[in-house]
Amino acid sequence: MSKFQPLAAYDAASDGQYQLLPLKFTALDRNRYVVTNMVGEYAVLARETVHALARHTLRPSDPHYSELKAKHFLRDADSDVAVDLLALKSCTRYQRLADFTALHIFVVSLRCEHSCPYCQVSRQSDDRLAFDMSKETATRALELAFRSPSPVLKIEFQGGEPLLNFPLIKFIVEKALEKNHEIQRDLQFVITTNLALLTDEVLEFCKAHGVLLSTSLDGPADLHNANRPRPGRDSYERAVAGIKRAREVLGHDGVSALMTTTRASLGRVRNIVDEYIAQGFNNVFFRSLSPYGFAVKTKTYAAYDTSEWLNFYFEGLRYIIELNKNGRPFVESYAAMILTKMLTPFDTGYVDLMSPAGVGIAAVVYNYDGDVYVSDESRMLAEMGDKTFCMGNVHERTYEELFGSDTLLTPLEESFAGSVPMCNDCAFEPYCGADPVYHYATQGDFVGRKPLSGFCEKNMAIFRGLIGMMEEDPETKRLFRRWAAR
Amino acid sequence: MLTLNSRNVVLEGLAKGQRSMVLRLRQGGPEPLSLEQNEALFMQSGAAVGPGQTVLALERNANAAAHASGRIIVPDEFDYLGDGDVLAVELERPAVRVLYRRNSRHNSFLLTERCNHYCLMCSQPPKDINDDWIVDELFQAIPLISPETRSLGFTGGEPTLLGERFLRLVSVMREHLPATALHILSNGRRFVDPQFARAYAAIGHPDAMLGIPIYSASSQTHDHIVQADGAFDETVRGILNLKTCGQKVEIRVVVHQLNYAHLPVLAEFITRNLTFVDHVALMGLEMTGFAKANMDALWIDPVDYRQQLYEAAAVLQDFGLPTSIYNHQLCTIDRRIWPLAAKSISDWKNEYRLECLDCGVRERCGGFFATGRSRLSRHIRPMREN
Numbered sequence: 001m002s003k004f005q006p007l008a009a010y011d012a013a014s015d016g017q018y019q020l021l022p023l024k025f026t027a028l029d030r031n032r033y034v035v036t037n038m039v040g041e042y043a044v045l046a047r048e049t050v051h052a053l054a055r056h057t058l059r060p061s062d063p064h065y066s067e068l069k070a071k072h073f074l075r076d077a078d079s080d081v082a083v084d085l086l087a088l089k090s091c092t093r094y095q096r097l098a099d100f101t102a103l104h105i106f107v108v109s110l111r112c113e114h115s116c117p118y119c120q121v122s123r124q125s126d127d128r129l130a131f132d133m134s135k136e137t138a139t140r141a142l143e144l145a146f147r148s149p150s151p152v153l154k155i156e157f158q159g160g161e162p163l164l165n166f167p168l169i170k171f172i173v174e175k176a177l178e179k180n181h182e183i184q185r186d187l188q189f190v191i192t193t194n195l196a197l198l199t200d201e202v203l204e205f206c207k208a209h210g211v212l213l214s215t216s217l218d219g220p221a222d223l224h225n226a227n228r229p230r231p232g233r234d235s236y237e238r239a240v241a242g243i244k245r246a247r248e249v250l251g252h253d254g255v256s257a258l259m260t261t262t263r264a265s266l267g268r269v270r271n272i273v274d275e276y277i278a279q280g281f282n283n284v285f286f287r288s289l290s291p292y293g294f295a296v297k298t299k300t301y302a303a304y305d306t307s308e309w310l311n312f313y314f315e316g317l318r319y320i321i322e323l324n325k326n327g328r329p330f331v332e333s334y335a336a337m338i339l340t341k342m343l344t345p346f347d348t349g350y351v352d353l354m355s356p357a358g359v360g361i362a363a364v365v366y367n368y369d370g371d372v373y374v375s376d377e378s379r380m381l382a383e384m385g386d387k388t389f390c391m392g393n394v395h396e397r398t399y400e401e402l403f404g405s406d407t408l409l410t411p412l413e414e415s416f417a418g419s420v421p422m423c424n425d426c427a428f429e430p431y432c433g434a435d436p437v438y439h440y441a442t443q444g445d446f447v448g449r450k451p452l453s454g455f456c457e458k459n460m461a462i463f464r465g466l467i468g469m470m471e472e473d474p475e476t477k478r479l480f481r482r483w484a485a486r
Numbered sequence: 487m488l489t490l491n492s493r494n495v496v497l498e499g500l501a502k503g504q505r506s507m508v509l510r511l512r513q514g515g516p517e518p519l520s521l522e523q524n525e526a527l528f529m530q531s532g533a534a535v536g537p538g539q540t541v542l543a544l545e546r547n548a549n550a551a552a553h554a555s556g557r558i559i560v561p562d563e564f565d566y567l568g569d570g571d572v573l574a575v576e577l578e579r580p581a582v583r584v585l586y587r588r589n590s591r592h593n594s595f596l597l598t599e600r601c602n603h604y605c606l607m608c609s610q611p612p613k614d615i616n617d618d619w620i621v622d623e624l625f626q627a628i629p630l631i632s633p634e635t636r637s638l639g640f641t642g643g644e645p646t647l648l649g650e651r652f653l654r655l656v657s658v659m660r661e662h663l664p665a666t667a668l669h670i671l672s673n674g675r676r677f678v679d680p681q682f683a684r685a686y687a688a689i690g691h692p693d694a695m696l697g698i699p700i701y702s703a704s705s706q707t708h709d710h711i712v713q714a715d716g717a718f719d720e721t722v723r724g725i726l727n728l729k730t731c732g733q734k735v736e737i738r739v740v741v742h743q744l745n746y747a748h749l750p751v752l753a754e755f756i757t758r759n760l761t762f763v764d765h766v767a768l769m770g771l772e773m774t775g776f777a778k779a780n781m782d783a784l785w786i787d788p789v790d791y792r793q794q795l796y797e798a799a800a801v802l803q804d805f806g807l808p809t810s811i812y813n814h815q816l817c818t819i820d821r822r823i824w825p826l827a828a829k830s831i832s833d834w835k836n837e838y839r840l841e842c843l844d845c846g847v848r849e850r851c852g853g854f855f856a857t858g859r860s861r862l863s864r865h866i867r868p869m870r871e872n
Contacts, residue, residue, distance in 0.1 A: 003604075004604070004606060004713060004776075005710075005713060005782065006710070007706060009710075010710045010713075010714075010715050011706040011710075013706070041758060060706075063747075066702075066707070066751060067702065067749055067751050068703040069703070070703035070704065070754070070755045071754070071758075072754070078705045078706050078709075079718060080719060081705075081718070081719040084723070085722070085759045088759075089758070090725070096872045139565050153680055191821055205528060246639050248566035343755070343805075344758075345758055345761060350497065382627075400617065478800055481800075481804035481805060482804050484805075485805045485806050486802060
């Protein structure tokens with residue numbers, strides 16, 4: 001007899017019995033299914049394999065058996081470490097929840113010298129008192145921000161055009177840094193600005209205090225200027241000049257850019273990517289319009305439907321993949337965030353794709369008048385006259401009253417995707433988010449009916465598309481893994 | 487291949503009464519050196535011997551050492567020895583064993599031959615014997631080792647079977663060789679006990695890494711390869727405990743017939759579940775020890791798992807896990823993962839083939855195990871950089 005034993009001697013599951021671990025499956029196309037486990041690991045399987053798996057008839061000799069066991073879709077009597085590992089991965093996935101709100105948005109002014117038709121919120125008014133945040137309001141909001149237990153506090157200045165109230169930005173930054181002497185958080189600042197009013201004074205201040213800039217760049221000059229009118233029709237020229245100057249002072253990564261898709265952008269996705277490359281960016285974030293603010297009033301939002309936007313998105317994505325294959329590293333940020341959820345144990349903390357929703361507990365908005373909103377989108381809704389998502393005013397409520405309010409807790413609880421009809425058994429749920437504000441804005445309740453949801457349609461198509469592209473082409477899969485791990 | 491042990495030695499004038507002695511060699515010159523208690527003069531022609539000193543001489547230099555008070559005469563193949571090298575001299579047998587070579591980057595100590603694995607491809611087949619003397623000897627040797635040594639290895643057997651004595655050895659390493667990186671080959675199972683993991687962490691060695699094997703993401707396959715039921719679960723939990731204590735862990739995967747097909751699945755398993763490990767080594771089979779006995783079950787030409795090796799390495803690399811490929815000839819692996827291939831075969835085991843003379847990348851190639859000639863890839867051929 002050999003002193004070595006055969007495999008069967010070490011297989012406590014040789015009877016072919018196994019237990020299913022929590023899993024969901026959704027059709028990828030006519031023949032294939034996507035199966036995901038509770039922490040977002042996925043496998044693409046033929047219909048008959050899913051059938052065998054669910055029926056407990058998948059044989060250990062089937063090549064999929066060890067893959068599905070390794071990915072924690074099933075466990076057998078030979079090993080019980082799977083549950084420990086799933087628990088660990090779940091903790092990793094949800095670790096941000098315990099940190100609570102990290103992003104604190106200060107709307108320092110609603111005034112703006114641009115008049116973009118898609119704008120979520122802005123006022124072209126010189127009435128400083130009416131639409132600027134006061135020092136008293138800023139001071140109180142800052143106190144609330146520091147009550148968050150998050151080890152990272154990111155303070156983002158928004159508008160309108162926040163540089164129109166630059167003295168208040170200086171006031172908040174200096175006060176926050178002073179507070180942080182004793183509290184010692186990882187404190188970050190960013191100004192969301194169109195850069196048209198950028199001055200040396202602003203840049204010097206940003207450099208001295210570690211403030212970053214985030215700007216809008218919608219594409220080449222004609223498209224950008226059509227999307228973003230301002231007196232002089234020079235929004236593009238000012239933005240590009242601002243990016244250049246900002247980089248000279250703050251370094252290349254001191255300024256980032258975001259784009260918004262309008263009707264005029266459709267069909268021009270390659271021009272947009274080329275423009276981002278020309279301006280020295282290594283990524284673009286394809287964003288669709290939200291159903292809020294002036295976008296709705298001016299009918300810009302309705303100017304294209306989800307399927308038109310998806311065509312735009314995938315054309316852009318394929319173009320970017322080609323660029324990468326030809327040696328030009330460039331990332332589409334929305335795909336990268338989703339891929340991180342698909343391919344790594346980590347979550348990204350991107351507010352729109354969180355469940356429980358990110359509203360209030362990942363990001364919160366202090367409006368110019370002291371009203372506190374659960375998200376940027378919800379203050380836009382308020383500008384249209386609906387204050388459903390207003391948690392209260394900084395001058396009237398305590399931290400506990402604001403963050404313990406039903407205004408926040410009810411939409412969080414009701415929209416949790418793990419228990420929402422259709423989401424709860426959707427294979428893509430681990431990648432998706434609960435967006436109660438979107439569904440309230442479009443369907444009148446925090447959950448909405450998913451077959452009518454543009455949010456659902458858009459994200460399902462992207463999840464399917466990304467997985468399909470990885471299945472089709474190993475090189476794309478490698479590229480996507482690198483995006484996911486960034 | 488270097489000769490590290492020999493019984494073909496002559497001992498004269500050495501103190502009796504002990505089983506063995508551990509000595510550090512000093513290179514002699516025209517002026518006599520003053521030697522410490524555990525030092526011997528490495529006899530070169532023209533070197534002066536001080537009174538009462540012990541010398542070690544090659545057979546060809548034996549005459550020059552004639553008047554030393556203690557003499558160790560070894561075969562000429564030990565002429566690679568030099569200043570600072572440490573060896574054990576067994577007085578009864580007699581025999582010499584070279585424990586440490588100061589000029590080598592590949593010094594490692596076998597701590598025990600006992601093991602709770604019985605791996606099908608073990609290059610150092612375990613023995614169930616009492617070999618506590620090995621560690622006794624090491625406690626003597628470690629203080630003699632040059633503190634400038636970059637790195638040292640602990641191997642086995644399974645070092646952690648020594649329990650407390652293993653922990654003490656690591657402490658002694660930290661004490662005497664704080665600047666020396668320590669690499670420990672272990673199956674990690676002992677660390678399933680959180681207290682043991684904490685005790686190991688509490689030593690606070692500044693640069694110790696545990697190299698722990700996982701051969702498959704399937705528990706059955708892993709347990710079969712290591713011939714130990716329940717090993718997979720204990721090893722995985724051991725790694726989790728070590729990382730919970732902030733210790734450095736490397737995962738080592740030897741690739742062969744029984745596990746190559748699911749190598750990419752294992753790579754994904756590591757990135758998903760053990761993403762916090764510090765290094766992953768994908769290793770070729772060394773055709774020695776048990777691997778020879780199980781050759782038919784284990785051998786696969788590396789060219790035939792080229793695709794799986796590439797995919798596994800790509801997965802690990804894409805997710806930013808530091809990854810190396812050991813014991814593979816560059817001509818057998820995908821060009822895209824050449825940058826991961828390390829010259830890993832210990833210098834005393836490394837050889838090249840005739841075909842390699844004309845190869846443009848031989849300088850960065852792993853070469854062959856001198857022990858591995860029984861099986862070779864059919865794809866050994868000269869390569870070019872581009």
